[in-house]
Amino acid sequence: DVVLTQTPPTLSATIGQSVSISCRSSQSLLHSNGNTYLHWLLQRPGQSPQLLIYLVSRLESGVPNRFSGSGSGTDFTLKISGVEAEDLGVYYCVQGTHAPNTFGAGTKLELK
Amino acid sequence: EVQLVETGGGLVQPGRSLKLSCVASGFTFNNYWMSWTRQAPGKGLEWVASITNSGGSTYYPDSVKGRFTISRDNAQNTLYLQMNSLRSEDTATYYCTRDLAQNWGQGVMVTVSS
Numbered sequence: 004d005v006v007l008t009q010t011p012p013t014l015s016a017t018i019g020q021s022v023s024i025s026c027r028s029s030q031s032l033l034h035s036n037g038n039t040y041l042h043w044l045l046q047r048p049g050q051s052p053q054l055l056i057y058l059v060s061r062l063e064s065g066v067p068n069r070f071s072g073s074g075s076g077t078d079f080t081l082k083i084s085g086v087e088a089e090d091l092g093v094y095y096c097v098q099g100t101h102a103p104n105t106f107g108a109g110t111k112l113e114l115k
Numbered sequence: 116e117v118q119l120v121e122t123g124g125g126l127v128q129p130g131r132s133l134k135l136s137c138v139a140s141g142f143t144f145n146n147y148w149m150s151w152t153r154q155a156p157g158k159g160l161e162w163v164a165s166i167t168n169s170g171g172s173t174y175y176p177d178s179v180k181g182r183f184t185i186s187r188d189n190a191q192n193t194l195y196l197q198m199n200s201l202r203s204e205d206t207a208t209y210y211c212t213r214d215l216a217q218n219w220g221q222g223v224m225v226t227v228s229s
Contacts, residue, residue: 042215042216052210052216053219054218063217095160103162103174103176104162104176105162108159
């Protein structure tokens with residue numbers, strides 16, 4: 004199975020600070036069809052996860068543009084340019100290139 | 116607005132069965148693959164099952180293969196998860212999702228305990 008390693012496990016930030024989360028895959032996530040099925044989710048406390056970024060860098064409708072995704076192959080990054088209070092929670096990367104689909108262990112973003 | 120509403124959770128004894136349902140609205144249900152993902156208390160996310168838009172193909176991880184069955188009724192815009200031979204490690208909140216992760220329901224709790 005593909006292992007997604009997220010770092011750091013916990014991230015402390017102040018409001019307005021820019022932060023990055025890394026997601027490294029044990030295998031390339033480039034599919035034979037040319038797509039890379041690596042997505043980013045946010046789970047706020049007590050809520051269901053929500054999709055932020057899909058296919059590495061595409062912003063889901065309604066998601067603020069302070070969120071951005073980048074990367075290729077095995078290394079991917081989620082960046083938040085100016086953390087806001089509503090951004091606190093656990094961030095997950097998930098891959099759908101290789102069966103079975105797998106999730107990273109999560110990165111908890113908290114206020115410093 | 117996309118809505119996914121799960122029902123059917125509860126407390127069940129080990130070895131018994133339970134069937135979850137998810138009613139979808141706000142999108143053309145039969146155009147999308149659908150999935151179930153679970154989250155054990157205080158833990159991360161684990162994909163449980165996916166089904167193609169027609170229902171013709173299904174996919175599972177080894178942890179539930181042979182015990183869980185995903186199905187759908189496109190006429191009723193409803194997704195199902197039949198869970199048999201339940202174990203304590205199946206205790207989790209189960210989420211219905213459009214595609215792998217595009218939209219999520221509110222989740223339904225399943226507790227397997229004697």
